[in-house]
Amino acid sequence: MDEYLRYCARLHRVPRHRVRSAVEEAKQCCGLEETGRRLIANLSRGYRQRLGIAQAIVHRPQVVILDEPTLGLDPNQVREVRALI
Secondary structure, eight states, rough: OOOHHHHHHTTTTTGGGGHHHHHHHHHHTTTTTTTTTTOGGGHHHHHHHHHHHHHHHHOOOSOOOOSSTTTTHHHHHHHHHHHHO
């Protein structure tokens, strides 16, 4: 997962010296600190949604547009994602 977020940061032209801190900030905002080395395929639906949000904010955009970010999540995960947003 960390590798994916680093890749996304580089795609968005985050300066090389800021990539590590940008990834850590995005993970912290999305509650993904403990899932850094896990494969995306092994993540639950809720964590995949969080990863998608982390990917969207890794380059610190001014605006993020989300289309049904809580679709398919259980009630606890819905609350967590809404609190994140």
